[in-house]
Amino acid sequence: xxxxxxxxxxxxxxxxxxxxxxxxxxxxxxxxxxxxxxxxxxxxxxxxxxxxxxxxxxxxxxxxxxxxxxxxxxxxxxxxxxxxxxxxxxxxxxxxxxxxxxxxxxxxxxxxxxxxxxxxxxxxxxxxxxxxxxxxxxxxxxxxxxxxxxxxxxxxxxxxxxxxxxxxxxxxxxxxxxxxxxxxxxxxxxxxxxxxxxxxxxxxxxxxxxxxxxxxxxxxxxxxxxxxxxxxxxxxxxxxxxxxxxxx
Amino acid sequence: xxxxxxxxxxxxxxxxxxxxxxxxxxxxxxxxxxxxxxxxxxxxxxxxxxxxxxxxxxxxxxxxxxxxxxxxxxxxxxxxxxxxxxxxxxxxxxxxxxxxxxxxxxxxxxxxxxxxxxxxxxxxxxxxxxxxxxxxxxxxxxxxxxxxxxxxxxxxxxxxxxxxxxxxxxxxxxxxxxxxxxxxxxxxxxxxxxxxxxxxxxxxxxxxxxxxxxxxxxx
Numbered sequence: 001x002x003x004x005x006x007x008x009x010x011x012x013x014x015x016x017x018x019x020x021x022x023x024x025x026x027x028x029x030x031x032x033x034x035x036x037x038x039x040x041x042x043x044x045x046x047x048x049x050x051x052x053x054x055x056x057x058x059x060x061x062x063x064x065x066x067x068x069x070x071x072x073x074x075x076x077x078x079x080x081x082x083x084x085x086x087x088x089x090x091x092x093x094x095x096x097x098x099x100x101x102x103x104x105x106x107x108x109x110x111x112x113x114x115x116x117x118x119x120x121x122x123x124x125x126x127x128x129x130x131x132x133x134x135x136x137x138x139x140x141x142x143x144x145x146x147x148x149x150x151x152x153x154x155x156x157x158x159x160x161x162x163x164x165x166x167x168x169x170x171x172x173x174x175x176x177x178x179x180x181x182x183x184x185x186x187x188x189x190x191x192x193x194x195x196x197x198x199x200x201x202x203x204x205x206x207x208x209x210x211x212x213x214x215x216x217x218x219x220x221x222x223x224x225x226x227x228x229x230x231x232x233x234x235x236x237x238x239x240x241x242x243x244x245x246x247x248x
Numbered sequence: 249x250x251x252x253x254x255x256x257x258x259x260x261x262x263x264x265x266x267x268x269x270x271x272x273x274x275x276x277x278x279x280x281x282x283x284x285x286x287x288x289x290x291x292x293x294x295x296x297x298x299x300x301x302x303x304x305x306x307x308x309x310x311x312x313x314x315x316x317x318x319x320x321x322x323x324x325x326x327x328x329x330x331x332x333x334x335x336x337x338x339x340x341x342x343x344x345x346x347x348x349x350x351x352x353x354x355x356x357x358x359x360x361x362x363x364x365x366x367x368x369x370x371x372x373x374x375x376x377x378x379x380x381x382x383x384x385x386x387x388x389x390x391x392x393x394x395x396x397x398x399x400x401x402x403x404x405x406x407x408x409x410x411x412x413x414x415x416x417x418x419x420x421x422x423x424x425x426x427x428x429x430x431x432x433x434x435x436x437x438x439x440x441x442x443x444x445x446x447x448x449x450x451x452x453x454x455x456x457x458x459x460x461x462x463x464x465x466x467x
Contacts, residue, residue, distance in 0.1 A: 082375030
């Protein structure tokens with residue numbers, strides 16, 4: 001792929017006390033690419049995502065967005081965060097606000113859009129995720145899948161250059177996983193740059209351009225899904241997929 | 249022994265003024281102590297050690313000395329210490345506000361701490377500043393969550409306003425005790441005083457119960 005590099009990770013290191021969460025991770029994410037991070041729990045995938053938008057501070061190495069290293073001050077990081085959308089495992093919608101107010105909050109507070117413009121943008125996004133009729137509801141009255149779709153709309157309202165998904169379907173009932181994955185698939189088809197931490201192997205296989213396999217804070221193997229799922233070159237990738245019951 | 253309950257009716261205007269003063273004191277105290285408590289709670293949670301320590305000292309001092317002592321202290325010591333003499337009302341209001349602010353600070357702190365970390369992270373991820381996160385996401389949820397506790401504090405405060413009678417603020421307790429010493433109708437006045445406090449306090453307590461049911465459990 002010759003597209004421009006959006007995210008560039010170089011020898012990224014992160015420790016939590018004596019636990020090494022990221023042990024020198026280097027990889028790149030190109031414009032329009034969907035990269036799925038897979039691997040066992042605690043292997044560092046989520047940590048890499050959280051480092052990407054500065055929710056965790058690096059202990060070594062660099063992460064660059066569009067060729068510029070992430071700033072290490074809070075004010076600079078704010079400008080970087082508004083260019084990345086983040087979707088969390090536990091949705092984290094704001095329970096005291098209605099669905100549409102959740103989606104409008106970023107554009108109003110951070111981008112200083114007028115209420116009118118923010119509302120228009122939010123209405124369009126809720127329609128996109130198929131939840132227009134829930135605009136005036138409170139998040140607590142929505143199913144998990146619906147809440148996660150609102151969370152995706154909330155992140156998209158900032159018109160980010162890249163979307164980060166941190167196990168977006170892990171907290172969902174099985175019957176609502178599909179609706180969230182469909183929204184993500186459509187987003188990928190529209191050319192959104194996406195980094196997705198996931199345990200949904202069929203999604204990774206179907207949608208990802210590249211799959212990155214993590215273990216113990218390091219990348220074991222990366223490549224197109226056909227390589228990872230059908231002909232893994234590394235034994236540990238085969239082991240991990242075998243544990244998940246994947247018979248590639 | 250004969251009773252003269254007519255004495256209460258006779259002094260109804262004075263008693264009504266006392267009630268008005270009690271309500272005014274309680275309302276004014278809360279109007280100061282809610283923002284005061286929030287500021288103290290935010291200071292307490294500040295990463296800057298001196299700021300957080302200053303708030304902790306304030307809270308632990310004013311929460312742990314008896315309110316009546318604080319009232320006397322404010323009345324006799326404050327004018328000497330600062331050199332300015334305040335009216336009894338202002339002094340009483342200051343003492344009550346210091347005490348209730350300290351309690352509210354702990355209440356708000358508990359509320360803020362109880363909000364899931366992910367909520368703040370989701371707001372930060374949108375590009376909000378720490379202050380915007382606090383004001384728009386954490387505080388509104390925290391306040392809702394501690395509403396029942398604030399309501400209980402209000403009910404205690406309403407009765408505690410009687411303590412400022414010792415410095416001559418003409419609220420309900422002071423007025424009643426004045427009438428008692430002028431008329432020597434001790435039993436009648438103390439009974440009337442109890443009845444009035446109860447009649448004012450009971451609906452408030454019921455309201456608190458309702459708030460507990462309405463807001464007690466969220467999410």
